[in-house]
Amino acid sequence: MPRSARIDASGVLHHVIGRGIERRKVFWDNSDRADFLDRLAALAHCGAWDVYAWALMPNHFHLLCKTRLQPLSISMHRLLTGYAVNFNKRRRRHGHLFQNRFKSIVCQEDRYLKELVRYIHLNPLRAGLVDNLAALDEYPYCGHSAIKGRVSRTWQDTDYVLAGFGHRRSQARRAYSRFVGAGIGAGRKPELVGGGLVRSQGGWSAVLALRRRSTSTTCDQRILGDGDFVRTVINRLDERQRRNLRLLTARPEIDRICRQVCDCHGVSPGELCSGSRRHPVVMARYAVAWIAVREIGYSGAEVARHLGVSNSCITRSVATGSRPDVGALLDRIGVPSSPIS
Numbered sequence: 001m002p003r004s005a006r007i008d009a010s011g012v013l014h015h016v017i018g019r020g021i022e023r024r025k026v027f028w029d030n031s032d033r034a035d036f037l038d039r040l041a042a043l044a045h046c047g048a049w050d051v052y053a054w055a056l057m058p059n060h061f062h063l064l065c066k067t068r069l070q071p072l073s074i075s076m077h078r079l080l081t082g083y084a085v086n087f088n089k090r091r092r093r094h095g096h097l098f099q100n101r102f103k104s105i106v107c108q109e110d111r112y113l114k115e116l117v118r119y120i121h122l123n124p125l126r127a128g129l130v131d132n133l134a135a136l137d138e139y140p141y142c143g144h145s146a147i148k149g150r151v152s153r154t155w156q157d158t159d160y161v162l163a164g165f166g167h168r169r170s171q172a173r174r175a176y177s178r179f180v181g182a183g184i185g186a187g188r189k190p191e192l193v194g195g196g197l198v199r200s201q202g203g204w205s206a207v208l209a210l211r212r213r214s215t216s217t218t219c220d221q222r223i224l225g226d227g228d229f230v231r232t233v234i235n236r237l238d239e240r241q242r243r244n245l246r247l248l249t250a251r252p253e254i255d256r257i258c259r260q261v262c263d264c265h266g267v268s269p270g271e272l273c274s275g276s277r278r279h280p281v282v283m284a285r286y287a288v289a290w291i292a293v294r295e296i297g298y299s300g301a302e303v304a305r306h307l308g309v310s311n312s313c314i315t316r317s318v319a320t321g322s323r324p325d326v327g328a329l330l331d332r333i334g335v336p337s338s339p340i341s
Helices: 030-045 072-091 109-121 133-138 158-162 169-182 196-201 204-212 227-235 239-243 254-265 279-296 300-307 311-320 327-333
Strands: 013-019 049-056 060-067 103-107
Touching (some): 013 109, 030 049, 030 072, 049 158, 060 072, 103 109, 109 158, 109 169, 133 169, 254 279, 254 300, 279 300, 279 327, 300 311
Antiparallel strands (some): 013 103, 049 060
16 A cells, blocks of 8 residues: 655654664664764754654664654654664665654644653663663663753753653652653553554554444544544645545444445445456445545555455555545445545
8 A cells, every 4th residue: 555644744742763674773782872862962952853752772763752943854864864874884784774764653742742751761671671660760772861860961851851740850850750660560552653543542442432432533543642633733734745644533344334335336245245347346346445445544455355355456446546436425434525624
């Protein structure tokens, strides 16, 4: 499937994840880490972004920042390209270092800032790079040590994070330590880096509650936040980003989509999945693919498995075909025909 356009809204919180190509190491030793941090610091000092949390892992990194004077894509290009060039020189290697695109998630600050700071800063402990919280306090390759005051990072905005834990610095640091410590037993938080509705609602339990109530909500795989926040971010996008936007809803089952399409086109569900090339069946199959992928947000692979066709068949249908007349069908299924207002 064509990949979603990146949401690069200015002045919002971004959780950025960059991984080594084929899961290979991108930080071999402390000289690599120092080079990366120098570049990260230079971008913060020049006003490109405010940095709140970060962690360098052997084969990936996490960064929590708010964009300021330039788009995230420009800052990340400067950071990763410069680092990769120097890394290759130091290691006498050639070729790509990072996967072709970093992953970025726009985050609702008032709801998730603290949780994301904790999640990112506990990465070295979860991965066994440090043994306990006391060791994490001193670990220089994670933003936690700067918030604790053990390592000086003038480019990291520790005051902004601590302001959420108390008015006095010493009190705020103690409250922050308790908050981070309480997160150790929670383990990994897939909803913070997962996709779509699961991410936006904060986990499967919230999603299931929405579905039990038959409630629809606006969400997107690149946004961590509630429906109101998602709509606010969408409304701030430029026209190009809005055209490429792929929204998800509390989506109906593919079976339901198929039944409605079959009723409309006069074919049976069995015939729809039979591989028949009869014209009404082909058009019904096309409508199912378009509605499920482009209007609702299912993956091409999910639709292909249900219809008994190849992934490439679905990909070609929704990537190169024109939009079928599905307005009435969307109303019957309960999906807004134009999810962006």
